[in-house]
Structure formats: structure tokens, C-alpha cells
Amino acid sequence: MxxxxxxxxxxxxxxxxxxxxxxxxxxxxxxxxxxxxxxxxxxxxxxxxxxxxxxxxxGLINCHGHSPMVLLRGVGSDLSLQEWLFGKIMPIEDKLTAEDIRLGNQLALLEMISTGTTSYSDMYFEPQTAVENALACGIKANISRPVQCFDKNESYAGNFRARESIQLFQDFHGAGDGRVRIDFSVHAEYTCFEHIVGPYSADCKALGGRMHIHLSETKKEHDECVEKYGKTPARWFYDLGTFDCPTAAAHCVFVTEEDMALMLEKGVSPIHNPTSNMKLGSGFAPIQRMLDLGLNVTLGTDGAASNNNLNMLEELHLAAVLHNGYHRDPTILKPAQLLAMATRHGAKLQGREDxxxxxxxxxxxxxxxxxxxxxxxxxxxxxxxxxxxxxxxxxxxxxxxxxxxxxxxxxLTLDADKILHEAGAAARRLHG
Ligand SMILES: [Zn+2]
Known part of the structure; x- marks a missing residue:
């Protein structure tokens, strides 16, 4: 037609x-x-x-989120990231069924599509639900199952999250005429161990995958990594071979000059999440510096629990005014640069040059x-x-x-009334 x-x-x-x-x-x-x-x-x-x-x-490209977390919208506001994540979010997430996650993703799709997002990158568990929803509704999505490890004695072969992630790639990468892409994902340095991240990154490279991670989001994360390993999170991932895969790195609030040089060398794309960084009090990412260095800086909302919406036009607005205020200079971050971050740069990060x-x-x-x-x-x-x-x-x-x-x-491709009703009921049960 x-x-x-x-x-x-x-x-x-x-x-x-x-x-x-x-x-x-x-x-x-x-x-x-x-x-x-x-x-x-x-x-x-x-x-x-x-x-x-x-x-x-x-179309706007939301490069970082956890779509089913719309069901946790508003939970644990005003806490530190560590208290918020481990004290409030994770206990509710433990109760989530695959059906809840399917409904949460559908609710997120309504929100994203109606605010101009045509492609998004997601990091969450039960990711096959997001694959099925994307295929049914027509949006583009780079979906990943994040790898974490909380038991130092667990082997790489025994890490079920890594097995699920690789299986997902093999089953669905390129589905729906390429609208669905499957990425690899290490949740973050502070939720994983070297003996998992090293071989998982090697598998990602061997299979031709792309990687999606959280990087230096908070000062605490950054400093504790330096204390533990004697190196920054960026150097840690670099040394483990993660950056040998095309990598999308969310937040990058505390990256150093050396970190940015490593990212530039390996073509790592930073994702700016201004609302999440402000809401959780994480800090100001050095966006202008990254753009000046030539890094492929992109934009994302993060999950709705730390935003509290998935509205990329709001994200664009905040990114536009935030750095002017922080640097006390209204001439930085021009509208054309910001629009490129939300569109062309996002496409490059997702491996969608078309x-x-x-x-x-x-x-x-x-x-x-x-x-x-x-x-x-x-x-x-x-x-x-x-x-x-x-x-x-x-x-x-x-x-x-x-x-x-x-x-x-x-x-035209989603039953909004049904989704709003069912997702609302799921959220009430989880919070009850
Ligand atoms: Zn995130």
C-alpha cells in the first residue's frame, strides 16, 4: 500500500x-x-x-527502561536508590507473575505509543511476554533478560538468567521482520560477579549480540566498585570484554575522563535518563562532555518506578533545561542535538541503521x-x-x-480499555 x-x-x-x-x-x-x-x-x-x-x-526511541515496572509506579518515592531498589521494589517484584509482567508491558506500550515512542529498549525478566506483545502490537523493541548473580559460588553454567537470556536471543532475535531484536544484558556491576560477566560477554560477542547495562548510576555504586576491585565500573566491564560487544550503558552519571575514553574507544553508547537521575537524586551526567568527545549519547526514561512515566517528550524537555541550569550556561545542548539523541542516536544504539x-x-x-x-x-x-x-x-x-x-x-492494535482494567487489577493485587 x-x-x-x-x-x-x-x-x-x-x-x-x-x-x-x-x-x-x-x-x-x-x-x-x-x-x-x-x-x-x-x-x-x-x-x-x-x-x-x-x-x-x-519516531522517538526510548533507549532504556523496564516496561513492566509501570505496575510499581509511585512505589517507594523519596528513598535512596539502594533503599528504594532493595527495600521496596525487589520485594514486590518477587511477587510478579508472568501474567502481571505481560499486563505491565501492555500498559507501558499504551503509554509509549501514545506519547510518540516507536522503538524502545527494555531490560526485565519474563521477557518473552514483551516479545509477544511487540509482535502483536507493531512497535519496535530491543528486549533483554538481565543477568544478575547474588551467590558467589554459582557457576556461569548454573546461572539460569544467562541461560534464559541466550535462549531468548536464539528464539526471537530478528522476529517480526526485524522489529524485535534481542539484546544481552548485565544488570550492573554491583549485581553480578566477574566469573559470570566474563563468559557471558564472550558468548554475546560470539553470537553477534548487543549488550545493555547500567553504568555508574550512583556515587555509591561507583565508589564501592573502586574500593572492591581497584577500578571503576567502566574499566571493570572493559577488562571483562563486555565492551567488545556494541554496548548501551544507562545513566553514566559518575563516569570519569578515563571511563569516557574507554567508552569512545569501544563505541559504547551512553543513555541519558535525566528524570530518573533527578528523582533518585543520583546526580548530573556529563552529557555535554560526552557529546563533545563524540560519544553516541541517547535518551531513555528508565522504569516508571523511578520517573514516574515513559514520556520521551518530557525527557527531552528535562534534558534540554537541566544541563543549562547545572552549568549556568544556556548555550549548551542545542535542540538539534537533543532531537538527534532521541532519534538518530537511539537507532544507532539499537542496531537499527534503517x-x-x-x-x-x-x-x-x-x-x-x-x-x-x-x-x-x-x-x-x-x-x-x-x-x-x-x-x-x-x-x-x-x-x-x-x-x-x-x-x-x-x-489501532491494542485494546486500551481491557489493558487498563486488567493492569489496574494486577497492580492492586500486588500492592495489597
Ligand atoms: Zn534502569
Whole structure:
């Protein structure tokens, strides 16, 4: 099917940045963009859709989260990360059934799709539920089963999490015409041991996988690693061969200059999670420094228990203002850089070089923002408008691989009423 989106403004790819077209046309042939321009294309399209008053952007890519944790939204607020995680979150997580996790992921999908996320990276247990949901609803997802180890005497062969992770990769990597990718994951340095991380990283490399980790999120984590091993978490992962796989590293709040050099050498992509870092009081990640060094900095929400939502437009806004305040300099982190973090850089992190920007030949992963809302008028600079003014609720269309998943408040591939009812019931039981 060929679809022509017409009379819309478009933030199209332009060199290393973006160019904005007004009252333009974007053609989609099957799952691929086949035309972008201000002149009506000569080719015939089966269907035309008038998007006057809409701004088309590349779909947002949420590079770090734990989607089923929406069921724990609001739990244990105002505690330190260690108290929050070990004292509040993990005891509830112990009660989660696979069915709860399936429902939690579906609730997260409603939230992500309706706020413009077309692809997300997830780290959670019972990950086959997220695979099945992604295949059914049409979103793109890099799904991983995190490896942890709490018993120093457990062997690598005896670590069931690593076995599950590798099995998941073998069963589902590339499913749904590549919409589902399976990543490897070490939860973090402080929840694992060297004799597990070393061979697991070697398996990831041998199988051609990508790695997703938490890195230097808190000062406590960073300092205790230095005390325990005489090296930083980044050096620890580097020495264990983890960074020999394309690696996505969440948080990176306390990475040192040497850590960043190691990450650059190995092509590690940092993921900035500003809301989570602020809510948990973790600190300010050196985002400008990482961008200046040439690291592929991306953006993520983290889980809803530490955010408390999965709204990438809010994440963009916070990232945009946070570092200006911290550095007392309003000229850093330009809107184009932030939009690249949320789109093109995210695609690179996920191993999806065929998406992340609106250009002919790229996959049709597109969102539309409503430019007619009061806070979106006037529109002098669409990039600044998107980063500083737009709300998640301004998303009026979300398309993945040419298929519309959400439009004007309606979910076309998910039963929202049923999910809201069932996920609400599951959350009440868990908290009861
Ligand atoms: Zn996380």
C-alpha cells in the first residue's frame, strides 16, 4: 500500500542535523519512506491523508527502561536508590507473575505509543511476554533478560538468567521482520560477579549480540566498585570484554575522563535518563562532555518506578533545561542535538541503521505533533518548539514500518480499555 501524507510540516534529515519543510508531502511505500518534498509527488498513491497543522518527526526511541515496572509506579518515592531498589521494589517484584509482567508491558506500550515512542529498549525478566506483545502490537523493541548473580559460588553454567537470556536471543532475535531484536544484558556491576560477566560477554560477542547495562548510576555504586576491585565500573566491564560487544550503558552519571575514553574507544553508547537521575537524586551526567568527545549519547526514561512515566517528550524537555541550569550556561545542548539523541542516536544504539530519521529509503517510523494547541502557537522554530514546548499528549499519530498504531487518541492494535482494567487489577493485587 502506498500512502501520501500531505500539507504537513516535516523535520526531515538534513546532513548531520535536520531541515524543516513547511506544507510538505511525505510518501510511504509499504514500510519505507519513498518521497519527501514541498512539491506534490508525480507518483500515484493508493491513499492520501491530510495532516494540515501537524509536524512530522522521526519516531522517538526510548533507549532504556523496564516496561513492566509501570505496575510499581509511585512505589517507594523519596528513598535512596539502594533503599528504594532493595527495600521496596525487589520485594514486590518477587511477587510478579508472568501474567502481571505481560499486563505491565501492555500498559507501558499504551503509554509509549501514545506519547510518540516507536522503538524502545527494555531490560526485565519474563521477557518473552514483551516479545509477544511487540509482535502483536507493531512497535519496535530491543528486549533483554538481565543477568544478575547474588551467590558467589554459582557457576556461569548454573546461572539460569544467562541461560534464559541466550535462549531468548536464539528464539526471537530478528522476529517480526526485524522489529524485535534481542539484546544481552548485565544488570550492573554491583549485581553480578566477574566469573559470570566474563563468559557471558564472550558468548554475546560470539553470537553477534548487543549488550545493555547500567553504568555508574550512583556515587555509591561507583565508589564501592573502586574500593572492591581497584577500578571503576567502566574499566571493570572493559577488562571483562563486555565492551567488545556494541554496548548501551544507562545513566553514566559518575563516569570519569578515563571511563569516557574507554567508552569512545569501544563505541559504547551512553543513555541519558535525566528524570530518573533527578528523582533518585543520583546526580548530573556529563552529557555535554560526552557529546563533545563524540560519544553516541541517547535518551531513555528508565522504569516508571523511578520517573514516574515513559514520556520521551518530557525527557527531552528535562534534558534540554537541566544541563543549562547545572552549568549556568544556556548555550549548551542545542535542540538539534537533543532531537538527534532521541532519534538518530537511539537507532544507532539499537542496531537499527534503517530508521531514526525522516529520509527517503528509511523505514516509515513517524510521529505527528498537533501544532494547533495553544502552547504550540506560534511556531517560529519547530525544533525548539518540540524540545521546549511540546507535551506527550500532543502526539496525534504514531506510525511504525508504515503502519499506524495510534491516531487521534485511538489505539489501532491494542485494546486500551481491557489493558487498563486488567493492569489496574494486577497492580492492586500486588500492592495489597
Ligand atoms: Zn534502569
Amino acid at each position: 502506498k500512502l501520501l501524507l500531505k500539507h504537513c510540516d516535516i523535520l526531515a534529515a538534513g546532513g548531520a542535523g535536520f531541515r524543516c519543510l513547511e506544507n510538505a508531502y511525505l510518501g510511504v511505500d509499504g514500510d519505507t519512506i519513498d518521497y519527501i518534498g514541498t512539491e506534490k509527488p508525480r507518483a500515484a498513491y493508493d491513499q492520501e491523508k491530510d495532516l494540515s497543522g501537524r509536524l512530522l518527526l522521526p 530508521t531514526g530519521e525522516l529520509a527517503v529509503g528509511k523505514k516509515a517510523d513517524i510521529i505527528a505533533l498537533d501544532l494547533t494547541r495553544p502552547h504550540m502557537v506560534p511556531n517560529f522554530d519547530p525544533m525548539a518548539l518540540t524540545v521546549y514546548s511540546a507535551q506527550g499528549s500532543d502526539v496525534v499519530m504514531t506510525m511504525v514500518d508504515g503502519k499506524i498504531l495510534y491516531e487521534n487518541g485511538e489505539f
